[in-house]
Amino acid sequence: MNQKRKIRILVAKPGLDGHDRGARIIARTYRDAGFEVVYSGLHQTPEEVVQAAIQEDVDMIGLSSLAGAHMYLFPRVVELLHEKGADDIVVCGGGIFPEEDIPKLKKAGIKELFTPGTPLDKVVKWVEENVKPRG
Amino acid sequence: MFTKESIEKIDVENKKWQQVYNKSVAKTPERLTRFSSVSDHPVQNLYTPLDIKDLDYSNDIGFPNQYPFTRGVQPSMYRGRLWTMRMFAGLGSAKDTNKRFHLLVNEGQTGLSTAFDMPTLMGYDTDSPKSVGECGRCGVAIDTLKDMEILFEGLPIDRITTSMTINPPAAVMWAMYIAMAEKRGIRREAIGGTIQNDMLKEFIAQKTFMCPPKPSMRLITDTVEFATKEVPRWNPISISGYHIREAGSTAVQELAFTLADGIAYVEAALERGLAVDSFAPRLSFFFNSHIDFFEEIAKYRAARRMWAKIMSERFKAKDQRSMWLRFHTQTAGCSLTAQQPYNNVIRTSLEALAAVLGGTQSLHTNSLDEVLALPTEEAATIALRTQQIIAEESGVANTIDPLGGSFYIERLTKDMEEEAFEYIKKIDDMGGMVAAIERNYPQLEIADAAYKYQKQIDSKEKTVVGVNKYVTEEEIPVEILQIEAELEEKQIQWTNQVKDTRDNKKVKNALEKLGESAQRDDNLMHPIIDAVKEYATEQEICDVFREVFGVYRDPGVY
Numbered sequence: 001m002n003q004k005r006k007i008r009i010l011v012a013k014p015g016l017d018g019h020d021r022g023a024r025i026i027a028r029t030y031r032d033a034g035f036e037v038v039y040s041g042l043h044q045t046p047e048e049v050v051q052a053a054i055q056e057d058v059d060m061i062g063l064s065s066l067a068g069a070h071m072y073l074f075p076r077v078v079e080l081l082h083e084k085g086a087d088d089i090v091v092c093g094g095g096i097f098p099e100e101d102i103p104k105l106k107k108a109g110i111k112e113l114f115t116p117g118t119p120l121d122k123v124v125k126w127v128e129e130n131v132k133p134r135g
Numbered sequence: 136m137f138t139k140e141s142i143e144k145i146d147v148e149n150k151k152w153q154q155v156y157n158k159s160v161a162k163t164p165e166r167l168t169r170f171s172s173v174s175d176h177p178v179q180n181l182y183t184p185l186d187i188k189d190l191d192y193s194n195d196i197g198f199p200n201q202y203p204f205t206r207g208v209q210p211s212m213y214r215g216r217l218w219t220m221r222m223f224a225g226l227g228s229a230k231d232t233n234k235r236f237h238l239l240v241n242e243g244q245t246g247l248s249t250a251f252d253m254p255t256l257m258g259y260d261t262d263s264p265k266s267v268g269e270c271g272r273c274g275v276a277i278d279t280l281k282d283m284e285i286l287f288e289g290l291p292i293d294r295i296t297t298s299m300t301i302n303p304p305a306a307v308m309w310a311m312y313i314a315m316a317e318k319r320g321i322r323r324e325a326i327g328g329t330i331q332n333d334m335l336k337e338f339i340a341q342k343t344f345m346c347p348p349k350p351s352m353r354l355i356t357d358t359v360e361f362a363t364k365e366v367p368r369w370n371p372i373s374i375s376g377y378h379i380r381e382a383g384s385t386a387v388q389e390l391a392f393t394l395a396d397g398i399a400y401v402e403a404a405l406e407r408g409l410a411v412d413s414f415a416p417r418l419s420f421f422f423n424s425h426i427d428f429f430e431e432i433a434k435y436r437a438a439r440r441m442w443a444k445i446m447s448e449r450f451k452a453k454d455q456r457s458m459w460l461r462f463h464t465q466t467a468g469c470s471l472t473a474q475q476p477y478n479n480v481i482r483t484s485l486e487a488l489a490a491v492l493g494g495t496q497s498l499h500t501n502s503l504d505e506v507l508a509l510p511t512e513e514a515a516t517i518a519l520r521t522q523q524i525i526a527e528e529s530g531v532a533n534t535i536d537p538l539g540g541s542f543y544i545e546r547l548t549k550d551m552e553e554e555a556f557e558y559i560k561k562i563d564d565m566g567g568m569v570a571a572i573e574r575n576y577p578q579l580e581i582a583d584a585a586y587k588y589q590k591q592i593d594s595k596e597k598t599v600v601g602v603n604k605y606v607t608e609e610e611i612p613v614e615i616l617q618i619e620a621e622l623e624e625k626q627i628q629w630t631n632q633v634k635d636t637r638d639n640k641k642v643k644n645a646l647e648k649l650g651e652s653a654q655r656d657d658n659l660m661h662p663i664i665d666a667v668k669e670y671a672t673e674q675e676i677c678d679v680f681r682e683v684f685g686v687y688r689d690p691g692v693y
Contacts, residue, residue: 015253015268016256016257018337019342021585025383025585042344045265068272068273068508068509072268096473096508
């Protein structure tokens with residue numbers, strides 16, 4: 001029985017931002033690529049995102065933000081994962097970010113950031129290369 | 136419009152011409168394997184009288200200001216008065232936004248339009264745990280009437296109209312605006328403007344939520360009733376397709392779902408006992424202008440004709456103004472690209488031109504940097520200048536509906552009308568828009584269209600310049616507007632200061648009265664105005680609604 005477990009991903013929308021077109025397209029894309037996908041729905045606090053990630057035993061969290069609050073919300077998710085001892089869950093982000101925020105977010109532990117215009121196959125390939133089923 | 140003989144003759148000639156065309160493309164093949172609009176509507180090689188032979192000029196197209204209003208609602212359209220140039224603005228604090236408003240008015244803008252930050256849009260104060268990191272980021276932060284007073288300080292609100300883009304707490308922001316005007320000695324009968332107040336499209340697309348659909352409809356109907364009786368120059372709902380399109384719908388879906396939302400609001404007001412012609416003239420609309428030029432123009436023309444038919448045939452309106460579909464347009468934010476951002480000026484120009492050729496009543500043109508952040512003053516000014524060039528240099532505003540009668544435009548207008556009416560029938564069969572939303576029907580239709588479009592971009596079936604074609608390595612950087620980091624702290628302190636100086640006993644009483652009214656069937660506008668005048672915060676009022684009506688949660692379908 002060496003069938004590999006599928007990669008499990010939580011696509012999450014932290015904060016009050018309601019722009020979910022990107023998040024929902026990404027959720028479908030991951031699903032069609034053969035990953036197991038959980039979509040959080042809108043208006044989640046970072047605490048709720050992390051709780052869902054642990055409960056659903058995911059390997060990766062994809063955060064989406066288009067309304068400017070990413071500098072608080074994204075690092076906060078990483079911080080909470082650390083507090084819960086779930087550092088091995090990979091966090092990446094997508095949305096609209098000023099250029100200068102990207103290195104800051106990476107330094108805060110967001111492994112990769114995708115901006116508008118990224119082809120979907122690139123997003124999928126990144127998961128295949130950077131995320132492995134945990135444990 | 137054509138005699139039987141002339142159609143027969145054209146038919147013969149057209150068949151001959153198609154043979155010529157086929158020979159030509161046999162030698163030099165067509166550029167694309169399939170021609171279609173951005174919404175994937177197929178496009179023929181040529182349109183002729185054959186495509187519109189079943190249309191009747193008087194019944195289907197007619198004259199401006201005459202039923203079915205295909206060519207426009209006003210008799211003189213832009214020869215009389217140009218559309219209102221209304222730039223959406225909101226950033227940081229009330230004071231910051233007030234400064235931007237003054238700039239825009241000084242540069243020739245003719246109406247105000249307010250963008251609020253996320254906490255304000257969702258009915259939370261800046262100091263709520265839900266608001267951390269959001270203050271002033273995508274619009275202005277408003278917690279109390281004090282902020283509203285500062286926001287409009289020195290602006291001639293008795294002369295220019297104000298639009299406020301806000302939905303779940305629209306009644307609260309409107310109450311603050313009314314109270315602010317009255318404090319300045321301007322009566323509520325004299326103020327003019329629009330609140331978006333369209334919750335149905337929030338559930339469908341934009342997704343700022345507070346209470347479930349049914350109590351949301353009650354609150355909206357309260358505002359319609361109150362406007363009809365006490366604020367006659369106000370548009371209490373701006374029935375919006377803009378966000379439906381931004382969420383990824385096709386043009387036909389935007390048209391159909393918006394008008395279906397409109398039908399639901401009319402039905403709710405009729406149930407309340409209002410006479411159709413007492414409120415329908417104050418319903419206004421808001422559409423997107425996407426990049427597919429002709430499709431957009433046809434969409435506006437179809438929208439006018441459809442709404443006229445709906446109001447006259449379905450709701451038996453008698454007043455022509457009830458049948459007018461008056462609309463605001465915003466160019467498509469989702470068509471802009473972060474790559475090569477200066478190209479966005481050209482996209483916005485084309486989209487603005489389509490809106491004008493479609494007969495819009497007011498227009499917002501996006502700034503080139505809006506895909507990255509809130510616009511800088513320079514970028515916002517270029518966007519306004521775009522409208523001024525279209526209005527005063529290009530000559531397109533000199534005659535009414537200049538594309539009316541175009542074989543392609545008329546065929547496309549008819550196609551979109553027919554397809555949109557099919558959607559409306561489907562929604563009627565489900566029991567109306569509220570029931571359709573509860574089944575996630577429009578949400579999933581839009582998600583399908585958005586996913587399909589993204590795939591077409593990825594496969595390069597659809598071109599986006601700078602994204603999947605003509606890509607450059609070197610990007611020209613643009614200046615980005617920064618919101619000061621201390622703003623959130625300052626705003627919290629400021630609101631605390633307001634809370635310290637108000638009469639908290641009176642606030643408590645006002646909120647209790649509001650709660651009691653909410654549990655009965657009273658119109659809630661009066662108790663909301665009473666509460667804001669005591670400087671109750673936005674969230675204190677919205678918490679009453681959340682407690683009495685419950686909280687809506689995103690079903691998270693994708």
